[in-house]
Amino acid sequence: MNRSLVGALSALLLGGATLVGVGAAPATAASPAKAPKAVDFTGTVALSNCSGSVVRTPGSADSDPALVLSNGHCLESGFPGAGEVIVDQPSSRSFTLLTASGGRAGTVRASKVAYATMTDTDISLYQLTSTYAQIQSSYGIKALQLSDSHPTQGSAINVVSGYWKKIYSCNIDGFAYRLKEGDWTWKDSVRYTSACNTIGGTSGSPVVDPASRKVVAVNNTGNEDGGRCTLNNPCEVDENGTVTVRQGINYAQETYPITKCVTTGNKIDLSLAGCVLPKP
Secondary structure: OOEOOOOOEOOOOOOOOOOOOOOOOOOOOOOOOOOOOOOEOOOEEEOOOOEEEEEEOOOOOOOOEEEEEEOHHHOOOOOOOOOOEEEEEEOOOEEEEEOOOOOEEEEEEEEEEEEEEOOEOOEEEEEEEEEHHHHHHHHOOOOEEEOOOOOOOOOEEEEEEOOOOEEEEEEEEEEEEEEEEOOEEEEEEEEEOOOOOOOEOEOOOEEEEOOOOEEEEEEEEEOOOOOOOEOOEOEEEOOOOOEEOOOOOEEEEEOHHHHOOEEHHHEEOOOOOOOOOOOO
8 A cells, every 4th residue: 555646637639720711811731739738747746655636626716725635544644444534633744746847846734634534445635724826826836626527447547646756657447346455445446557557655646537637536556466455465356255366456546526525615524415435
């Protein structure tokens, strides 16, 4: 469980609309389509032990206190126990905000752990002392947006690690009904193709869909040694209880459920209709 998600801002292919002459003017040659914007580190952060990203939901306002997404197992207080859910825990943790090229833009600081768990999923959400507008004004950096829909098998993804300043590119190979690692079990986990060979320190990296440029998951683990359901060696368990071990394959936790649990002011409200995140 030492994999970090690489917070990635994937490239969006700009369309090749063609301008033609008007009236009696001769038609002009079509402009060549622009190359996809290079993947960069905009919106990502480095933690002391993991990676992360500044994120917002579709309903977040610029005046809201910003949120940093990482893994539950990246908490400064240690791994939450199986069944444990943390809400509104004071924190003054600092995060290094990165420039597009991976340089240091500045430091942002938490006011609290708004939500964290390693039950059903592996996420932490820190609320910052800065708003999205303040971060953009001070550093020229926009937050990454969380997708509000389930990711798609076969789609391209980028895993962007703020800790290592490294970006991985691969595809979503499929989904694990249950992913079990030691005492913890996660539901409907994203399984990467082998090209995303994430390493320790990439935990908490955002997984970005380059087509939408939205975060669809958060990187969290991989099977290192071929072990069966042990620490750093998660196993897949299907609906019938059949266990599959995939050595060298890495995983992430979907993030669209987060969007169903955030209300006005970027507050986590676990009582919202459609919110399925575990409750304390």
